Amino acid sequence: QVQLVEAGGGLVQAGGSLRLSCASSGVTFSINAMGWFRQAPGKEREFVAAITRSGDLTYYADSVKARFTISRDNAKHTTYLQMNSLKPEDTAVYYCAAKLGNIATTGRWYDYWGQGTQVTVSS
Secondary structure, three states, rough: OOEEEEEEEEEEEEOOOOEEEEEEEEEEHHEEEEEEEEEEEOOOOEEEEEEEEOOOOEEEOOOOOOOOEEEEEEEOEEEEEOOOOOOHHHHHEEEEEEEEOOOOHHHHHEEEEEEEEEEEEEO
């Protein structure tokens, strides 16, 4: 089993920055890809970013490209999402997810999920 705990959410003004973190514990050696997803009120969960185990490959949703950066520190079992130039439409609960197999941008292929952290961007 793998446990994921997100942190770093909060309230920020438009144009500001936040860095989310996702700490992994348990059978972490089994994890390959890590992903970030988000869900806004009344909307479906959507993909944000994903990264391979080595960090050599990353994917981003078009809506966050050039503003968000995903990274991971395997020694610390932690994955990060640096979010810059935040917009009100980025407001959502952000979830990290772990995948045992290859990197993917679809949530249903991920094996473990965190509890989420709220990000609110005011205009």
